[in-house]
Amino acid sequence: MSLLSRASGRTLGRVPGRGRVNTRRPVRFTFDGRSFEGFEGDTLASALLANGVHLMGRSFKYHRPRGPISAGSDEPNAVVAVGSGPALQTPNLVATQVEVYDGLTAQSQNRFPCLQFDMGAVNNLASPLIPSGFYYKTFMWPRNFWTKVYEPIIRRSAGLGVAPTAPDPDHYAFQYTFCDVLVAGGGPAGLAAALTAAKAGAEVMLADETAEFGGSLLFDRASRIDGLPASEWVERTVAELKKLPNVRMFTRTTVFNYGPHNMVALNERLTDHLSAPNPATPRERLWQVRAKQVVIASGAIERPLVFEGNDRPGVMLASAAQTYLNRYGVACGRRAVIATADDSAYRVALDLLEAGVKIAAIVDIRPKPDSELFRKAKAAGITVLTNSTVQRAHGSQRIHSVELAPVLPGGDVGEGKNHRCDLLLMAGGWTPSLHLFSQSKGKVVYNAELDTYLPGESAQAERSTGSCRGLYDLGEVLADGLKAGVAAAKDAGFEGEVDLPLWEVTSDAIGRGGFTGALPRRGKGLTAMAFVDYQNDVTAKDVKLAVREGFRSIEHIKRYTTTGMATDQGKTSNLNALGIASSALGRPKQQIGLTTFRAPYTPVTFGAFSGHERGDLFDPDRRTPIDPWARSKGAVFEDVSLWRRARYFPQPGEDMDAAVARECLAVRKSVGIFDATTLGKIEVVGPDAAEFMNRMYVNGWTKLGVGKCRYGLMCRENGFVYDDGVVGRIAKDRFHVTTTTGGAAGVLNMMEDYLQTEWQDLNVWLTSTSEEWAVIAVQGPKAREVLAPLVDGLDISHATMPHMSVVEGTIGGIPMRLFRVSFSGELGFEVNVPPSRALEVWERIWEAGKPYDMTPYGTETMHVLRAEKGYIIVGQETDGTATPADAGCGWAVSKLKKDFVGKRSLALPAMQDPDRYQLVGLYTEAPQEVLEEGAQLVASPNEVIPMNKIGHVTSSYHSATLGRSIALAMVSGGRARMGQTLYVPMEDKVIPVTVTSPVFYDAEGARLNV
Amino acid sequence: MLLIRCPYCGERAEVEFSNGGEAHIDRPRDPMSLTDEEWAQFLYMRDNPKGLIAERWRHAHGCNRFFNAIRDTRTDRFVVTYEIGQPRPEVTPEQAAEAAR
């Protein structure tokens, strides 16, 4: 082992004069702590391969040594973590996509203690014990072993990377945008489509997941377009596109989700490839694009071949080796064997040969391959074995030889011969990339000629072009791209004539080829490790076993074996799994079908999804204009619906109970000040405003005089209480409606619903004024004395302004609506002023209140004061099943009105049931015992479980005013139970309580009318 | 995310809208004259078709107006959106087939 790794570690694979990396810009990076040199433009994989390193990871289940098989986003093996530290490490990136920069640190994953020597590899020896479905079979018994023993072991040994533990210091952006034509993929077809769509006048977005546009043309040395090498044609075309003002171009941007109605998601990676990014630049930007038309130019992925040892480091796809050579200038080995079912591999052989790589042999599974490339390879002196297969690849951390064997007539495999090599390339033909098409809900169709699935009829406004729809000849691909661009622009409304470029294309003629399933082999191979899905460690025999055990549907086989379920979403494995299942089931592939492709196409960071919505912006709270004052007075806050509200104002040494007791007594004895700004407010205006109010609320409004207020109660059509609040009549045709803090939006919605859809005969306008009025409540016997000097001569005496009245005026010159209302049971006013002036008014009142020892109080005291008076809170006493009568508000329901929302339902027999839950008060036997809100009530202390519940506690407080505890409750037939003793069963005791009236304080309301 | 055509504002993203349930269920003019069964029918019974449904939408973060739409519940394709008060438009077999596609 040490000999091999030392030897390979010193062998530089860089080929002078080849590749697009910038050899004048070397960069240093580390992998597993070891320092390496690469060049600007390298990926982590290409730079490591240049240093002779193939071993980059350990496999998921068996911990087998693995190297990269691809050079792109389809890579299943070379999964690494980049960055270091608890916050900055990003796990599960593929080395074939990570771009190197100076100072990059990367680590291999899923190994212990190190990549070269991994304890978990014992799983490999135990592999016969870990067949498909092993999760389901092995660990079922004993039951409690699962969480205690099996799961922790499995989680440690089978898994991917480690999630970062500290908050992500990077920031992420999010943007919606629109375009006429979105082109997904910047290879030859995508470039051609973008160009013609743009020339037709369409607004075009073009995205490619790699650092450069060009796709396959970046590693194609054979083709000429207009006499230019393909890569130069790419540069020319990209330059032309960049000049067009109606084209937006994105590299390092993955189109990862195709949603309904042509909403497509892109993830743009902005800084990951930079060693010193500008901190102001977001790391990634998530784009949500509504495209009129989408052109899918996602290309095709080369298929691996399935044979024993096809996962050994040094085994890779032929196109990958070609990419490493021609795009990155890296020879992945010195002596290669190429196993193929496709003509394109012969071009790879010629490219490698030209770069000085020895070709030990080409083995072609096809009986009689014949093409110009085949003949060229023969002419170059390459040994070609036709009608032959790979029996087995040898080597552990790097391949050293491979047994090639003839396929005999009848399909058996004969004795083979070992060929020495350090690189084994696989070319199983091409799999069109159908992920985006499938996500768009298009149905894929099996094509017998190509032996693969292709896009069928479109379900959305999209079209596929190029190799993702089975075209592999460059001339055809470019022509198809041009056509797709014109057609997409036309469907987006750009009908004009386009001057189509006439490109002269010369390229290799590629004949028929491709193979799916497992290669033929000698012997049954029951212990052979021939991998179908590399990332999930699923072998050919796992798929066969699933079929033998009775699985028929490909979706079930997928779940049982986990093939195609990992982060690579079966990019390289789907068709081979299908081929194996097909022969095991004895059914043609088209009758089996493909599994669903799930988004995202490649993994997307959580940061990109959350964007700016984190920390303070995750769930922003609404704050009142009084909030800074409350903070300066040391208020403790609580969240009430979207608002942040002051809960109490503790003085030094006080806990909540002490502060609330002091605040309550201050209001009862003198005066308190309370921020009620969060109340919802709706202005109901128009000639039919009163009639509208009559229909919406249970109360009658016709007789309410101008300048008067009324407690309004609103039901839904089902008769249950929905909202409540005081309503003031400002003018004959104008009502100032208040709602609960949380109910404002819902009430307005319900009002609009009836007004727009049921009562179009009414001439009424509704306006949300919640943000137009700040509300300062001044409550207590001294409230009038505090306010009277401030209200610019307004007469607010009891005679002129009795309880439940409203007047417009000014306070220190600031416009004001002054309500005389009370939610405390004391003399009270609510000063409504514009929020921009509210703090000023608040401070003026605060100054004026000082001689009266005015006390600021919060929501907790507000709750206690209203409970002492038996005032309900909708949503606390009521729960969506309480009628007005149940909640003790039957008095508010008009008997005179013919109709209002909820009236018919209130007449249903069930609503008259005397056993309905009704609002009552409760006294505990022990006056200092405070019940728990939500506690259940039963009739007898000796109830046996399951107890017969007859009610529950809805509000419960210690009342400083009364010197004892009080509680409100909803109790079955409660009003007929006055004086009865009920019981509250708790975990450690049973608390006896007495049923009483819900009004504990000033039942006759004398304190309100002063 | 769906793209929904508000009859007053034009095409907008789904996040601007809230769904208001089945359309063309008129509130009875004189509810008190209905039997309990008739009232319950109005109040609670709704169709749940696999296919075309006429439903209410509100452009909540836009013009704030209610309108009606015909949508295929299987595909989320809209056939048409139209103003409150208009009768349910006829859907041609071609339109229905397109929506079901």
Ligand SMILES: [Zn+2]
């Ligand atoms: Zn609108």
